[in-house]
Amino acid sequence: MNILIVTQNIALGGAQRVAVQLSDYLNKNGHRAWIFTPHIDLAGVSGVARQQNYIECPYPILKKVGHEYKMRGNIFSLALNILRLRRYLKKTIKQYQIDLISAHNPPANWIASFLDVPVVWSCNEPVSLCFSKRKPDYFPLSVEPPTIASRFLQALYEVVDYSLCHWGIDRIVVLSRYTQKGVRNIYNRTADICRVGAEFSQIQGGDGHSIRRRFQCEQAFLLLQVGHFKPEKNQAVSVKALCLLKDRIPDIRLMFVGEGATRNDVMQLAEEVGVRDRIIFAGRIGDDQLRDYYDACDLVIFPSVRQSWGLIVFEALAAGKLSVASSDCGASEVLLDKQIGFVSEPTPEALATKVLDIWNGKSSGLFDGMVERGQNYMSEELTYEVYGRRMTRLFAKILAERSANRS
Template sequence: MSRPIRTLLFSTLFPSSTRPVHGIFVETRLRELLKSGAVQTKVVAPVPWFPFRHPRFGDYARMAATPERETRHGIEVLHPRYPLLPKVGMSTAPLLLALAALPAVRKLQAEGFDFDVIDAHYYYPDGVAAAMLARWVGKPLSITARGTDLNLIPAHALPRAMMRWAAQRADASIGVCAALMDVLRGWGIDGKRLHVMRNGVDLERFRPLPQAQMRAELGLQGAPLLLSVGHLVERKGHHVAIDAMPTLLATHAQARLVIVGDGVERERLKAQARTLGVHDSVTFAGGVPNEQLLRWYSAADALILASSREGWANVLLEAMACGTPVVATRIWGTPEVVTPESGGVLFEPREGCALAAAVQQLLRAAPSREQVRRYAEGFSWQQTTQAQLDLFRRLSQADVACA
């Protein structure tokens, strides 16, 4: 094509001025793609309709306050509202999402942005809705699977059936790890339409900083100093990290666990630490902006990720890019990131005693921070960006040929 490829990114997982870290991994991949100069993109990122903006309604209030249209990092984003119905919301969400987004898509086309490809993220409900939109506007479709969409939601029969329909309709499916594409392969989707494009890491944003200096600035102490990062929800496994502390303190009396993140489990996790008698050795740091995480990674001796489900966990490469080795559960795409060459350790089962043993294994033969950083440098965004360009160019040319 003589002009740049025009893509329409469609996903409910995209940041806004009121929720700046929501779906930041989708925005990050897009921003890396746009650096190529070969793509022009606009974003349709629907948000659930909610009538009240009072802070006491928390995240729903932030959704209500989301502007209808805004520009982030030079990217134009539309936020149409869609109804999220109680009790039946999971089954009706794809259709309601597609119907609500269609006017926004048509508006962009009327304004002159006649895109070549729909680039959808998250298979359900977003990918299913995108498959409807692609049919209605007659455009090629790529859907990126990111983790829970294919390793949890298919347990429900109706969503699984709708996802299979969308996968059959999509011109391409992208997985951030090979394990996710294995799910679609098991559904009988043609392997030629399945692509693995791993997430990269921003090696400029995430870089080693002096460990002693970061500890002093953040007021952190511990030997070892362990870090657990993520929303305070069960699947992120902060409770497993707390469970490991009594065993670790028995051999490392100065050990400290720092938990970075906010969420509904905060008080329960604090109560767990008190019950186990380790509350003096566990710090709850609250939420930290993404651009500040490098200070916390650099301060730590190890990152712990005790998740029950992950497609491709960005925190693993972020920590390693800062020179910090990782200990993580052996699940889904994580073994594709934490290899023997990384210096990290995988553990199973997902229990405190197994995690404690893995941390002790890492401490006995800890890799140098320089070695860990070198490993992370092999995960720049360049390869993924080029793979996207090749795919979107092929889909765009095929659409022109069919027209």
């Protein structure tokens, strides 16, 4: 099969890592895969990402601000570049004799809809311009209060988005029941669930002692949160939970890995609640360094909201560390179903209570076997090898069905 993976960008991040790993699996298993994208930034990414075949398009839809990508221009310039990208994509399909398109992060689903080849959309989150009262399952790109103009654009967006994704996409794939429900409510379609996890070889074997020495926290009970500083990542909840725990757990510390728009706000909050001296802002690190940070911590926390999955939770498990995940993310389904981690409401009080319970139960052996059980489950169900195999089977099935319908 000749597969074209379409995504908004390739850079440091979990969603981008999934696209890269799928490409790698396809190319190593007798197929040909290319990644079609208008933005390629390989700084800090794994070696696997550097080995893929890229088709870089000349019509950018994002701009880099610091370490983050934001929409370039306004909604009208975005629409114009989507049309340009569609034309470029049609030429690419013919030139490379593409059999099927695997669309990933929006607006890849719009760019690839209604084409002559089958399209499978890997939907991390159905996104919208702002919060929608009519369809609250959307993930809003803006948290600003809607204006009259933005409400009008949102209504128009919903009509176009429904039309393209209901009729113009052959199959939708999601990571969790959480997102499957959202797809059903927004698009009136049933999505397939195909989950991803982590590659053990890329996560295990970290040098946590070097990280603890560098940040002078050798004896601390160390919490770790990995991710961009964005409102939905909820770092503020972690800071407030730390404030509730500072007098109950001796030498508790919190480490943030990542950069982003709300970093300064989080630092200011830490000063205001009196825990700045207990927080380590480690900054942005490359994929190849993550294993050291996972190895250094005692517990990973993931208090994010409106998240379709939570790859961090499973990377931590591959590294031998348990996590507390938000109940408002897809990863919590697996943690609860398989009893391989912890779940709390994404509030400071709930998170602090759960962390304290774990700290109190650690010495009693109450949680012995959870990591081993989790790693066994992951090796069977949540590796990129398993993900690639399942997606390949789905691609082959779709192509076989289309061939049968034509004959």
